[in-house]
Amino acid sequence: MATVLNESDGTIFVGGAGQDYQVPQSLLLKYANRHGMIAGATGTGKTVTLQTLAESLSLAGVPVFLSDVKGDLAGLSQAGSDQAKLHEPFRKRADQIGLTLDYQAFPVTFWDVWGEQGHPVRTTPAEMGPLLLSRLLGLTDAQEGVMNIAFRVADEQGLALLDLDDLQAMLVWVGQNARELSLEYGNVSSASVGAIQRALLVLENQGGAHLFGEPALDLSDMLGQDASGRGMINILAADRLMNSPRLYATFLLWLLSELFEQLPEVGDPERPKIAFFFDESHLLFDDAPKALIDKVEQVARLIRSKGVSVWFISQNPADIPEDILGQLGNRVQHALRAFTAKDQKALRLAAENYRPNPEFDIAEAIQSVGTGEAVTSLLEAKGIPGIAQRCLIRPPFSRLGPVEDAERAQIMQDSPLREKYTARLERESAKELLQKRAEAAAAEVATEKPSSKDDDLFDMARPEYKNARRYEPRQEARPRSRSSRSDSVAETFAKSLARQLGTKSGQALVRGVLGSLFRGR
Known part of the structure; x- marks a missing residue:
């Protein structure tokens, strides 16, 4: 046998x-x-x-x-x-x-x-990388480029991408700083960032949020x-x-x-x-x-x-x-x-x-x-x-x-890996760090002592506000009299003659008049 x-x-x-x-x-x-x-x-x-x-x-x-x-x-x-x-x-x-x-x-x-039917199996966006994530989301080449920039910046600034929330927060930051990042890494368009965010939302609705997280x-x-x-x-x-x-x-x-x-x-x-x-x-x-x-x-x-x-x-x-x-x-x-x-x-x-x-x-x-x-x-x-x-x-x-469900549950209960993977681990990562940066920047602005010239910032009588009102004439401008806005007949004729003299036909007219004067002599 x-x-x-x-x-x-x-x-x-x-x-x-x-x-x-x-x-x-x-x-x-x-x-x-x-x-x-x-x-x-x-x-x-x-x-x-x-x-x-x-x-x-x-x-x-x-x-x-x-x-x-x-x-x-x-x-x-x-x-x-x-x-x-x-x-x-x-x-x-x-x-x-x-x-x-x-x-x-x-x-x-x-x-x-x-x-539900087994121990949670998770990975992190950082471990999956931008190439596979772009394939998962069905991104175009331009959108994949923005995804690579987000991962590169996160790595250089020590911002761990551990779940979808971290990746979404990182993309928001990239979109807000697109002008500065474009100079160093290439074009970052808000349209590409928005397209990636929509794709991440679809992935999240399909259960992708369960895949990303810790423990990996x-x-x-x-x-x-x-x-x-x-x-x-x-x-x-x-x-x-x-x-x-x-x-x-x-x-x-x-x-x-x-x-x-x-x-x-x-x-x-x-x-x-x-x-x-x-x-x-x-x-x-x-x-x-x-x-x-x-x-x-x-x-x-x-x-x-x-x-x-x-x-x-x-x-x-x-x-x-x-x-x-x-x-x-x-x-x-x-x-x-x-x-x-x-x-x-x-x-x-x-x-x-x-x-x-x-x-x-x-x-x-x-x-x-x-x-x-x-x-x-x-x-x-x-x-x-x-x-x-x-x-x-x-x-x-x-x-x-x-x-049977009871048989599966018993095997999962007896597994030595149950305690390691059942509870989801939450630690400080990109989302929390970016939020702290934003809060610190807001607190710094709030604690700055305003100067004396800014004490009455919203006084509408301030010169800055007056000059910004386009319908209000500047104080130094003098109103023109009614007579100055309408030219006399003589002034109109003189201006028209001056314009004609500047043209070719005007120049020919001048030559003709001067020639007849000289011939008369």
Whole structure:
């Protein structure tokens, strides 16, 4: 009988391959950090595959982070049962691939941005940075430039940006001092500041205020093991978070970036330090600017040397950009449905990504595999892509499906992280410091002793007020008499003659008159 974890050769059992599904299909832990993909249409078994891989990696001591989009993966915290509805089909599958069903619960930590279905997971605007925040808010290039200026000034002046209130207060200050800042950092327009503030308001209404604050998530709390050496499985409740897909994608990208920045280089470890499963990964790339896709590609390419295994889960491999898809060495492809010409083209492209197997046509197999079955290609020794195999994925040991509210509450109550993250921490940051500056400036103005000439500041008889009244003539101006406002006939003729003499026709007239006078002599 097959075992899920084989310590002697460093492999985890994925399923059975071959015509009778008796050939073990295993994943080498040494190459598990080369990233992977789970793809397939709805209802073809992607969730079960994700669950079994999370179980196997946990048994190997590898911590796991995954997002629970539908609430089904919370069952990892509870042991499976012979009384379960799907027990009989799973038992038949286990017998077919030669596996003994070892029902057990796995060590799980629940996380939730809203703090309702798990421990609150928070970060700060300073940790997320202006690039990801601009992506989250959908800002233009000009607005992103203003956001960068706000972060730069906050950093230089020691103004900590810990929550949305701090960022909003900082933007107000930037708008008020736009003229001075524009000379040093570039143009700061009030229109851009206003657009960012509106975007922050929308984010706040969508629940983004819960994401920003302290205590911020400590990644070391996700990298632990339980007393028996099994890796912790961190489950992010994403059913509500999916209503804000941009927030969901940006948060997971931030988490990847933090892992990349904080973890040390380890080269090629015997097993990953953490496995990261990105469900509904197409949300990361939909309408994403090229700069952001390049950032994802860079993180995916370099984070492997930090011992991080990243798995992208989507309905179609075409949802993932080519540059990233080329880095996914471990692939589990469930059925694709080709109902349209576009679907058929996507099916052919998906088949071309596999190392051919002379025993069957890959494109036909991808279209015809049943639920729980997949076309797999797992890295072999020296990182060589494995030949495509039709594989029957092993059934899970934990419960398949959601948990009861009481079961979730009990796990959260027993968690050693409950006290650390439940209470929100409030400390002096940008908003409070800017408010103190404003109060200090107002107090300084109020305490200044007014000079004697300003004692009667609001006396309307003061010369300044009289001179400011445009309808009141100045005292030194003398009124003109009525006769001076109307010229005599002689004066009018003289002025007109003078103006004519200044023109060309006047000059010609003068020359003509003078010429006749001289000729008369």
